[in-house]
Amino acid sequence: MKHITFYLDFISPFAWLAFEQLPQALMGHSYSVTYQPILLPALLKHHGQLGPADIAPKRDWTLRQVQWLARTHGHDLQMPASHPFNPLPLLRLAVACQSQGTPNRYVVETLFKHVWLGGAEAADPVRLQALTEQLNPPRLPDSDEVKAALKAHTDKAIALGVFGVPTYGVDDQLFWGFDALPMLQAYLSGDALLEAESHAAARVGRSPVRL
DSSP states (O other), X not given: OEEEEEEEOTTXXXXXXXXXXXXXXXXXXXXXXXXXXXXXHHHXXXXXXXXXXXXXXXXXXXXXXXXXXXXXXXXXXXXXXXXXXXXXXXXHHXXXXXXXXXXXXXXXXXXXXXXXXXXXXXXXXXXXXXXXXXHOOSSOTTSHHHHHHHHHHHHHHHHHTOOSSSEEEETTEEEESGGGHHHHHHHHTTOHHHXXXXXXXXXXXXXXXXX
16 A cells, blocks of 8 residues: 655645545555645745746636636635735644644645635634634644644655645655646556656756756
C-alpha cells in the first residue's frame, strides 16, 4: 500500500478541488493519506514567485478556470467574499486539531468548505470562532507550539522540493497541481513510462550545466 502526503493550503481553490476529487481519481488503489497543512505564501517567497492574485491577468484567468473545473466535476464552488485572505488562522486551526499537526479528512473538509462554499469572508473573526468551537481542537491554535509546528511543516515541504499546492508526495516523487491527479494515478498503477521519465529527470538534475 502506497502512502500519499497531501500538501495543502486552504487559500488555494485547486487544493480544495484536488481534495474533493482524490478518492474518485484513485479509486481501486490501496493507499493511505496524510494531510499536511503548509503556508503557501512562504513557499512562494522562498522560490521567488508571485501568487496568481499578484498578476491581474493571471488572477482573472485562474478564477475563470477554477470555476469551470469545479462545475465540470460537479462541485458548487463559491469564491469567498475576499481573496486572497490571510490563511494562517485556518492553517493553525488545522494543525491544532491533531497532536502531530496532521488533521484528518473531516477536519480538512470542514475547513475547505468554510472557505469555498457560501461566498462569505473566510477570515471573519466571528466565523473563525464558530469554526473553532465546532472542531474543538485539543491544542490552542494561537499557541507557540502550534505556530512552530506549522512552520516546521512548511520548512520540511520546502526542503523536499514542494513549490506549490496541491502537491502529492509518494515515495520520492512529487506531483503538483489539480491536473496532476491522473499522473499520480498512473504512478500508483506502475506506469513504466512514468518511471522511466522520473529516472531520466533525476539524471538530468545531477548533471553539471556548462554555458
